[in-house]
Amino acid sequence: MKYLDTSAYIKYYSDEESEAGAKQVQEVIDNADRESGVISSAMLIGESVSVLDKWRRMGILTEEEFKSVLSDLVLDFKDFVEEEKLHIEDVNIVRIKAAVDQIVEHGLPINDALHLHAALLNKDKMEEFYCSDKNLKEAAKEEGFNVIDPEKQSKKS
């Protein structure tokens, strides 16, 4: 199984020219299945939409473009979960309580702490942790994950 935080997952919707590491993320998600799937926190959903909404508010995306991209995003979430290629770890008060340990230990903001906690819940089956966020990458390494930054992989190739 592979953990993808939002900084990695969101690359699925771009291309290599505009978003370093997009190609690798597309391969990971397109090749995911029940046995070798992708895990993420429910934060993925809100964070992904927040990025698109920010672009809409900045005038980078038109209203029509925003709706079109959002449509693809939410339909993919539904289908990927139904196809069992994406497993979403829920966020609730118990998870937030546990994520406080990650905030205190690693100095992470709550979004990153919830991602790290979701990965730790599945640590025994986690082969790789995909992330392009500096703070979260460092914390995940400290927790013993095999961290892959698709942006770094892209620069190597």
Added chain:
Amino acid sequence: MTSTSEMEKQVRKIALDFLSTHISQEDITAEALRELATKYGDSRNLEETREIISKASKKSDMSLSETLKTIREEA
């Protein structure tokens, strides 16, 4: 005769037993995503989406990941 509070406790127990037996977290997640897709999902065209995002990235000189970083920093 059973008092109202006792009846409420019994109904609550039956409801919780039913929920824990018949509805998993996976079911709740899948249902929430179905509702999200019904509300915001229309048609899909991944190729067109990637073109829109690529064009917007060039226009703004900012990638999706970089935008996420700013959102996380502001949070």
